[in-house]
Each structure stands twice: as structure tokens, then as C-alpha cells.
Amino acid sequence: MGKGEQTRQAIVAQALDLASSGGLESLSIGELAKAVGMSKSGLFAHFKSKEQLQLDVLEAAVARFIDKVVTPALREPRGEPRVRAMFERWLVWERDEFPGGCVIEGAAEELLDRPGPVRDYVVRAQHDWMDAIATAVRIAMSEGHFRPDLDPEQLAFELLTLFLGYHRHGRLFDREQAEARTRRAFEALVERARSAGSGRARTTP
Amino acid sequence: MGKGEQTRQAIVAQALDLASSGGLESLSIGELAKAVGMSKSGLFAHFKSKEQLQLDVLEAAVARFIDKVVTPALREPRGEPRVRAMFERWLVWERDEFPGGCVIEGAAEELLDRPGPVRDYVVRAQHDWMDAIATAVRIAMSEGHFRPDLDPEQLAFELLTLFLGYHRHGRLFDREQAEARTRRAFEALVERARSAGSGRARTTP
Numbered sequence: 001m002g003k004g005e006q007t008r009q010a011i012v013a014q015a016l017d018l019a020s021s022g023g024l025e026s027l028s029i030g031e032l033a034k035a036v037g038m039s040k041s042g043l044f045a046h047f048k049s050k051e052q053l054q055l056d057v058l059e060a061a062v063a064r065f066i067d068k069v070v071t072p073a074l075r076e077p078r079g080e081p082r083v084r085a086m087f088e089r090w091l092v093w094e095r096d097e098f099p100g101g102c103v104i105e106g107a108a109e110e111l112l113d114r115p116g117p118v119r120d121y122v123v124r125a126q127h128d129w130m131d132a133i134a135t136a137v138r139i140a141m142s143e144g145h146f147r148p149d150l151d152p153e154q155l156a157f158e159l160l161t162l163f164l165g166y167h168r169h170g171r172l173f174d175r176e177q178a179e180a181r182t183r184r185a186f187e188a189l190v191e192r193a194r195s196a197g198s199g200r201a202r203t204t205p
Numbered sequence: 206m207g208k209g210e211q212t213r214q215a216i217v218a219q220a221l222d223l224a225s226s227g228g229l230e231s232l233s234i235g236e237l238a239k240a241v242g243m244s245k246s247g248l249f250a251h252f253k254s255k256e257q258l259q260l261d262v263l264e265a266a267v268a269r270f271i272d273k274v275v276t277p278a279l280r281e282p283r284g285e286p287r288v289r290a291m292f293e294r295w296l297v298w299e300r301d302e303f304p305g306g307c308v309i310e311g312a313a314e315e316l317l318d319r320p321g322p323v324r325d326y327v328v329r330a331q332h333d334w335m336d337a338i339a340t341a342v343r344i345a346m347s348e349g350h351f352r353p354d355l356d357p358e359q360l361a362f363e364l365l366t367l368f369l370g371y372h373r374h375g376r377l378f379d380r381e382q383a384e385a386r387t388r389r390a391f392e393a394l395v396e397r398a399r400s401a402g403s404g405r406a407r408t409t410p
Contacts, residue, residue, distance in 0.1 A: 021318045022318070023315070025228075026230075100317065101317070106314075108373065109315075109373070110228070110315075112305065112306070112376040112377060113227070113304075113376070123378070126377065127378070151389075153386075154386055154389060157370060157374060157386045157390070158370070158386075160370055161367050161369060161387075164366060164369035165362060165363070165365055165366030166366075168317075168369060169362060171317040172317060172327075172331065181358075181362045181363075184359060185359070185362070185363050185366065188397065192393065192397075
């Protein structure tokens with residue numbers, strides 16, 4: 001990795017923290033230059049436009065998400081344990097990764113009404129994650145952990161709603177209460193998803 | 206109502222639409238002046254500061270929410286019908302009331318990390334609404350529609366998560382799919398909330 005690329009990554013890491021707290025839209029090259037102690041023109045050498053900066057920040061966030069949430073969860077045993085790991089790691093990510101919560105989550109909310117390549121990128125990222133969850137649910141169905149008539153996309157949607165509630169309640173009201181309520185709701189969802197009448201699902205090693 | 210108050214209300218209505226699409230933070234007195242065809246100094250006569258404008262916009266949104274969601278729902282029969290009416294009207298409100306979705310919802314997300322009187326106002330408003338839902342759930346328990354060991358605050362939290370998922374999925378992906386999934390999740394929640402073994406709850410006239 002060359003020095004230019006190292007500098008660029010350090011800038012993006014700083015930009016991620018700023019975007020997490022202040023939002024992606026309000027992240028400016030001027031503000032970022034001040035935060036990393038560079039000149040505005042120095043930053044422009046790395047990012048040609050605000051839009052490019054936003055895309056780079058989101059790409060870095062997604063790469064980190066894959067590294068910390070998706071990949072380790074996919075190492076868990078197929079079935080319910082993997083679905084569980086995906087959700088659990090998603091919560092930890094929201095709580096611990098950035099000062100103001102998940103950057104992708106914040107960007108999704110900010111960009112709802114702002115068509116363009118940045119919004120398109122967020123839509124794709126969220127779609128990919130929903131697909132990954134639905135796939136893990138489908139595997140849990142084929143493993144016999146979840147009942148066969150479950151709708152995997154419906155469950156993925158419901159897990160998204162829980163994540164959003166956790167984010168909102170945790171940051172606006174009370175973190176511990178949000179965790180407790182989100183986990184209770186998650187357990188109830190898993191309970192409903194399990195094979196009818198099987199009580200607790202068997203787990204594969 | 207005097208002419209000054211009429212003008213003020215017309216300005217706030219315009220501000221609500223702007224805040225719904227662009228966010229409360231990016232709502233400026235300059236932009237609003239352009240939208241209503243007034244001078245900036247004319248607008249300053251009505252709102253002394255951007256913060257005052259934001260508070261007035263939120264107060265107007267909450268007043269409308271009470272008028273269109275809370276009050277009509279409270280006219281429904283006590284118990285499950287009232288809980289159902291609250292949730293249903295909340296969804297319709299999110300979908301139809303403003304061009305970019307619920308202003309209070311958008312403000313809550315925007316203001317997560319921005320302490321101050323505007324955030325305090327949003328926190329209070331969201332608390333009040335959660336309390337109103339929990340109270341309606343408690344009544345449904347005492348009417349025998351919902352099981353007696355239910356946690357009303359937990360159910361209120363889960364309804365909030367569904368609303369957030371509806372807002373997100375509907376505005377980022379697909380409105381109709383979001384409605385269908387949100388309603389399915391709601392019915393499953395209500396089913397779980399009903400008195401154990403009672404099947405469908407009786408409804409009071």
C-alpha cells in the first residue's frame with residue numbers, strides 16, 4: 001500500500017466518524033480537511049467531488065460491515081446459529097462501530113428523498129444485506145431449524161424493523177432498555193420461525 | 206384568527222412540506238421565504254430564529270398528528286380495535302400526510318446526535334405517543350382481548366419498530382411491498398398478544 005493510499009484511508013476513516021455523528025449530507029470537504037489537518041486543495045487531490053467523497057465513505061463502511069458482520073457470521077454453523085450471529089453482530093456494529101451509529105443506516109434515512117448515485121449505492125447495499133439474511137433463513141428452513149412455510153423475505157424485513165427500532169430507541173431514549181427490548185422481540189421472532197411443535201430447534205455443530 | 210396568525214399558519218404548512226422532504230435541519234428561513242414568496246425579513250417577524258422555526262414546525266406536526274391519528278383512534282372501542290386503529294392511522298399518516306413522510310419521524314432520526322430544545326421536544330413527543338400506545342394495550346389486556354401477562358411497553362416498542370421498517374422499506378424500496386409486510390408482521394404481533402388459547406379476540410362494540 002503506497003503512502004498516497006494510506007493517507008486516503010486515514011482520511012476516509014475520519015470521514016466515517018464525522019458522517020456517523022453529523023450525517024453524510026453535512027460532511028463537507030472543508031470540515032474534513034480541518035479534522036485531518038490538511039488543506040482543502042490537498043483533500044481535493046483525493047476526492048474530486050463531495051459526491052465521490054460520500055461514495056468512498058459508504059464503500060468503506062460497507063467493506064467494514066462485510067469484515068465485521070457478514071464474514072464472521074457466515075463462519076457460524078448453517079441454520080439458526082448463523083441467523084442469530086448475523087443479527088447479534090448487526091446490533092454490536094450499530095452500538096460500537098461508530099460514534100453516532102451505523103453510517104449506512106444514517107445515510108439510508110438521509111437519502112430517502114434524494115435520488116442519485118449515492119442513494120442508489122445505499123439501496124443496493126441494503127438489498128444485498130436483506131438478501132444475505134433471507135438466504136441464511138432459507139438455509140435454516142432446509143436444516144429443519146425453521147418451519148418450512150416461513151417467508152424468508154418477511155423474516156428479513158422483520159429483522160430490519162428490529163434493527164431500526166434498536167437504533168432509534170437506543171440513541172434517542174435508552175441504550176440498555178433498547179437492547180433488552182430488541183433481544184426479547186428477536187427471541188419471539190425466532191420462536192415463531194421454528195418448526196411448528198418442535199419447541200427448541202436442534203442446532204448443528 | 207387574525208391575519209398575522211393566518212399568514213403564520215400558511216408559512217408553517219409550507220415549512221412542514223419542505224421539512225418532510227429535505228429534513229428539519231436543512232430547512233432555512235431563506236429557503237422558506239422563497240417558497241412562500243416573502244422576504245427573509247418578513248419571515249423573521251414570524252420566527253425569531255431557525256430553532257424557533259423548527260420548534261414551531263414540530264409543534265404543528267404534533268398538533269396534526271393528534272388531530273388525525275390520536276383523537277380518531279381514541280374514539281374507537283376500547284381494546285384491540287383501538288390499538289389496531291392507532292397503528293393503522295399511523296401508517297396512513299406516514300404514507301399520505303407529507304410528501305416525504307412523517308416530519309416527526311424524520312426529525313427524530315436527524316436529531317439523534319444533536320442535543321438541545323428541538324431534540325428534547327421530539328423525545329417528549331415520541332415518549333407521549335409510546336405511552337398512549339402502551340395505555341391502549343393495557344386497556345386491551347383489561348378487556349380480555351390481550352393476554353394478562355403481556356408487557357405493554359414491549360408491544361409499544363415492537364409497533365414502533367414496525368412503523369420504522371414501513372417508513373424505511375416504503376421510501377427506499379417499494380411502498381406496496383412495505384405495506385403488505387408491515388401488516389403481516391402486525392397481525393402476527395396481535396396474534397401473539399391475544400389471550401392464550403382464545404383464538405380470535407372478542408371485540409367490544
